[in-house]
Amino acid sequence: MSADLIDGKAHAAALRAQVAAAGARFNAERGRPAGLAVVLVGEDAASRVYVASKARATLEAGMQSFTHRLPAGATQEEVLELVVRLNADEAVDGILVQLPLPPQIDETAVICAIDPDKDVDGFHVNNAGRLAVGQDGLVPCTPLGCLMLLRARHGSLAGLRAVVVGRSNIVGKPMARLLLAQDCTVTMAHSRTRDLQAVVREADILVAAIGRPLAIPGAWIKPGATVIDVGINRIEDPAGSGKTRLVGDIDFDSAVQVAGAITPVPGGVGPMTIAVLLRNTVVAARRRAGLGADAILCP
Numbered sequence: 001m002s003a004d005l006i007d008g009k010a011h012a013a014a015l016r017a018q019v020a021a022a023g024a025r026f027n028a029e030r031g032r033p034a035g036l037a038v039v040l041v042g043e044d045a046a047s048r049v050y051v052a053s054k055a056r057a058t059l060e061a062g063m064q065s066f067t068h069r070l071p072a073g074a075t076q077e078e079v080l081e082l083v084v085r086l087n088a089d090e091a092v093d094g095i096l097v098q099l100p101l102p103p104q105i106d107e108t109a110v111i112c113a114i115d116p117d118k119d120v121d122g123f124h125v126n127n128a129g130r131l132a133v134g135q136d137g138l139v140p141c142t143p144l145g146c147l148m149l150l151r152a153r154h155g156s157l158a159g160l161r162a163v164v165v166g167r168s169n170i171v172g173k174p175m176a177r178l179l180l181a182q183d184c185t186v187t188m189a190h191s192r193t194r195d196l197q198a199v200v201r202e203a204d205i206l207v208a209a210i211g212r213p214l215a216i217p218g219a220w221i222k223p224g225a226t227v228i229d230v231g232i233n234r235i236e237d238p239a240g241s242g243k244t245r246l247v248g249d250i251d252f253d254s255a256v257q258v259a260g261a262i263t264p265v266p267g268g269v270g271p272m273t274i275a276v277l278l279r280n281t282v283v284a285a286r287r288r289a290g291l292g293a294d295a296i297l298c299p
């Protein structure tokens, strides 16, 4: 048996087209495009690529893109000053500070300084709290993207057993809350979970967000389960070519034999992260302008 592949690139392209249409409606109503500001501190190679992709995708969706680069040695005050300036800028509807930040910067303090109404990453404690209690807010991009893929596959998720492996504030916790809101029976597993294999085996829906390459083998997975792999890990090619390759937290080659559906890495969850970021920017722009929800942007 071989699982169906969940094509994140195709889903992301469809969402981006919908966002572009919603962005054009916002522009027509308000006489200005929605705007996204992205802050990059330092020279991390992967972060530079992601920030460039975000700027390109923002422009392709017909929105305004503002990229702010600060040197690796920037101080906490400099980063906070920039965030305060972006909070006050009326052309900016969404603010994202690319993570990770250099060690001298207090990540929590920076996230807390972002106006929660412009927090398109959904990382601010106000937005995390809103998600926890089921109020409208801005929802983190990667978990919302995973939920969209799951809804496209299953329709209703009610009653399904979901296991989220990983308890980060950015992916694991919001993912579990989103699945609970969909009436799944949710288990959160993590590095201290006893008998992880048995917990994983329960899952109709398995979301792996551990950050450890190939950590979950196919033998652990319930036959027919839907597997969402959030991990993006660069490893040395085991064939010894000297090259590196991207792998997820799931051992894809064995999991694909057992699962009912699975996201590949690359080309699964990753592309959804940027598409949802654009979606969140239009949602933030509409809310800030006092406009009602745009139906096509509701997951």
Ligand SMILES: Nc1nc2c(c(=O)[nH]1)N[C@@H](CN(C=O)c1ccc(C(=O)N[C@@H](CCC(=O)O)C(=O)O)cc1)CN2
Pocket: 050, 096, 097, 098, 099, 100, 121, 141, 142, 232, 246, 265, 266, 267, 268, 269, 270, 271, 272, 273, 274
């Ligand atoms: N402020 C934030 N920082 C970070 C986030 C985030 O959501 N907000 N997430 C990640 C990085 N990230 C976006 O910022 C991101 C990672 C991966 C991809 C992606 O499309 N990956 C491709 C493969 C790319 C490659 O070849 O290297 C894929 O999976 O197909 C998009 C966005 C950490 N920081």
